[in-house]
Amino acid sequence: MKHTSTEHILETLRTRGYRITSARRAIVDALETTSSPYTVQDIVARIHTADQVSVYRLFKTLHEEGLLATVPSKGETMYELKGEHHHHIVCTACGHTTHIPCTTTRTFPTPSQHTFHTITDHDVTFYGTCMSCATPTKKGY
Numbered sequence: 001m002k003h004t005s006t007e008h009i010l011e012t013l014r015t016r017g018y019r020i021t022s023a024r025r026a027i028v029d030a031l032e033t034t035s036s037p038y039t040v041q042d043i044v045a046r047i048h049t050a051d052q053v054s055v056y057r058l059f060k061t062l063h064e065e066g067l068l069a070t071v072p073s074k075g076e077t078m079y080e081l082k083g084e085h086h087h088h089i090v091c092t093a094c095g096h097t098t099h100i101p102c103t104t105t106r107t108f109p110t111p112s113q114h115t116f117h118t119i120t121d122h123d124v125t126f127y128g129t130c131m132s133c134a135t136p137t138k139k140g141y
């Protein structure tokens with residue numbers, strides 16, 4: 001899924017008064033190059049130049065600044081950089097989450113004037129079973 005580039009994110013943070021450290025750059029780089037939605041821990045595990053607290057803080061900042069979106073998930077909160085409109089499918093067995101393109105019509109329903117004024121966006125999550133959960137594996141004997 002197309003999303004904002006590392007430089008664009010860092011530039012946005014910079015113009016909003018945040019200091020860009022090499023640790024922050026490394027974290028944003030990791031977010032930019034991770035294709036599946038991730039938890040804070042996933043990124044902590046990938047980053048060796050920033051501690052866990054820095055990763056947590058930057059996630060909070062990016063989320064507050066509207067650059068990072070939460071993704072529907074089964075367990076721990078998952079995130080991804082905001083970008084092109086798309087949906088997600090969550091494996092109900094293991095919690096694995098994948099992006100899927102928007103397949104619903106982009107023409108929004110016309111809300112009844114008495115119930116709702118305008119519709120600006122939609123959010124759809126599918127649930128199912130992922131390939132690895134659907135494939136029986138040998139149990140090691």
Ligand SMILES: [Zn+2]
Pocket residue numbers: 091092093094095096129130131132133134
């Ligand atoms: Zn699964």
Ligand SMILES: [Zn+2]
Pocket residue numbers: 001037071080086087088098099100
């Ligand atoms: Zn996504």
Ligand SMILES: [Zn+2]
Pocket residue numbers: 085086087102103104122124
């Ligand atoms: Zn959609």
